[in-house]
Amino acid sequence: MVQDFLTVIVGGEAGHGVKKSGNVISILMNELGRYVFEMDDYQSLIRGGHNFSVVSSSTSPVYSHYMSADIIVCLDKRSVDIHKDRLKDGGTLVYNADTVTLDSGTGLPMKTWIKDIKGIPLMAGTIGVAAVSALCGVEFSFLERIFKANYPRGLEANVELARMVYERMKDDEGKFELATAETPPGHLLAGNEAIALGAAAAGLDVYIAYPMTPASTVLHYLAALSKKLGIAVVHPETEIAVVNMALGSAYAGARTAVGSSGGGFALMHEAFSLAGMSETPLMVILASRPGPSTGVPTYTGQGDLDFALNVGHGEFPRIVLSPSGTNQAFEKAAELLNLVWKFQVPGILLTEKHLGESWMTTIIDPESVKVTKPILYDGPLEQYGRYEKTDSGISPMLYPPAKGTVVKASSYEHDQKGITTEEAGKIEEMQEKRYRKEKAIVEEMRDLLTITTHGEGSTSLVTYGSTTLSALEAVKNVDDVKVVQVIYLRPFPDWALWEALSDSEVIVAELSVSGQFENLLRSEGFDVSAHIRQYDGRAFDPPELAARVREAIQ
């Protein structure tokens, strides 16, 4: 019987090549014309422990992963203990027969085989890929092609191992007959990659960051591509240096972004306000982790919403938005970079590990991205003032060198030329000028996609960020519920949300213990009839979320 939806779990120790194995299975599924969502669960350690990858795929879009699987590959004993109960009826458990003996499932002597061919422990993951491939009835030559493209090192040994797997699993070959399509539906990208490329498409010139999971992969990705994209990528001594360098870079006219997680962004706090005061465009990628403090670095959570909305001392406008999947991440990263330059404000792209480090089928067109030029000064140079008063609050920019005038930016309260002032009237004038931009941003937002609505129903499941992905999967199995995603969080697009929520009950789902998003909705005047919260560092499992939505409706 042809099967459309399939979930595979591969589990093992750090060092077993678990993530690589998940990646290659994703690529295989993509090549078979299937949409993919891959979630990698790993701990903050380099060896041992327990890692696993979940790949859910189908011929129609898959928005998030499922925790019950058709195929579970266990590269060590611990994986068997952790995952065996997640096997669906009719599913297959593949295990390492050298470390565990089971009554059911398919045991493969992984260690022995690797030893026989003088391989390395990392190759356990390859055996996993081959087992999945065999179970799905993938022709060996097709698998070989995938291997060729993905294991440049040790290709022969890996192909040899795959052959052993196919041989041993002959009886189960093709047990899962998968629905396929002619061509891959899109390309596989992780959220952080999509964010990086989106910003690049909108003309990112400089990226500066200090490593902090789950934002680090933006740094790694852009560093690897810096030549190709013509982007200067810098990793300085501290997050404080990061953000102050970024402000200098933007002042000099380079479109600049920084990225971090909560703790690192906390160090950027002071200069975030400097961006507000000096009206320097600054794009921040804030990939939150379950906190507080060091929290749980490699897991997912949405506890930084209030932080993102309120970060900074003093008052100044800023933009906070949060995309859900890779397609939107690409688009909104580009949009945010354009907006911070148009309005000369700091902006935060708030995200989580569930988007940033998950691989998704992505369909984007870089050519669709337009660069909005900032408002540049073209009047008589001797009259130029960096902080000239305007109706919109936006003062035309100039970058040094600007022969005939000077460009003076300041952290101190200043007059229209950028010279320090402590005069009451001038302080008031500047506060008002900066604040007027808030209104201008809202006007601009009316033409932008600030919320999304999926499906129809008398109940709205309201979410933001990557929790939207779990919600989109969950409501596939609940009647009369639509998903409403809030993309812009500050300024808050209340006008769009009122329209989307008219006449519907509101259930809020978020990864927070205190319900920050729910509180935000309430403070904007929206009634919330029920909430679903999770704060164990994991994304919602769609069936579990569906059950909680059904419960909430009753």
Place this chain on the structure above:
Amino acid sequence: MNLETYAENTWCKGCGNFGLLNSFKDAVSELVEEGALRAENMVISSGIGCHGKTVDYLNLNSFYSLHGRAISCVSGMKIANPNLTVVAFQGDGDAFGEGIAHVVFSAKRNIDATLLVHDNSVYGLTTGQFTPTSEKGFKGKSTPRGSIEEPMNPLALVLASGGTFVARGFVGKRKHLVGLFKKALLHKGFSFVNVLQPCVTFNNTYSRYRESTYILEDEGHDATDFQAAWGKARETERIPIGLLYQVERPTFNDLLLEGLVPAEPRAPPLSAISEIISER
């Protein structure tokens, strides 16, 4: 050339900041006249403290930055546009307290920037607390019984961090200071000038510096000799001023950018992005 602005100067009469500011103006004017520097290409930045007002008093491109961060701010400018000549003014509390990591790393990476430190060994604007360079025993508002810490040695710090231009000046020796500033501005790489700059209100060290400073250039110091520079940096009885050390080393911005000028307008790399995506 006119480097004046309309900002009212609020430094105390006799403050050492004046000597520093005027020496800098002279250095810039002379270099511009000599054709070695273009004023519009210059960007200055300062931190917070009495020295911070320098940006208001100079008719040059500027970014009034935060406490300790001016060197990071101008480093970012240099990365965005390597054609700029960038100068950071910082106080001693600012540079060696709050911002010490940035000084150390700017020297380590040899970013092509100039850092001029207004070293008066006291916090002036916050009304007289001890700083990282205050003498042991210094009685300030936060150390009423006298500082119990050893003072920091800025020159040794920057030398040890890999600085390629390390100098000390004294505002009481104006002509000498102008010469140092000119050399620092022309040096390709990280230039550091620690300027002894008495605070007449909270720590008047004029007479001490007048008595104990001497000029290195007068004594045949070899500025290419690291060991000699290291020795000079650690002298405390007599205080050497002048250029302690200067070497050439590739700059961070040159190595990083390899000819790229990020701030220059260009079309986004859309085809490269399409290619990157299609490879996946």
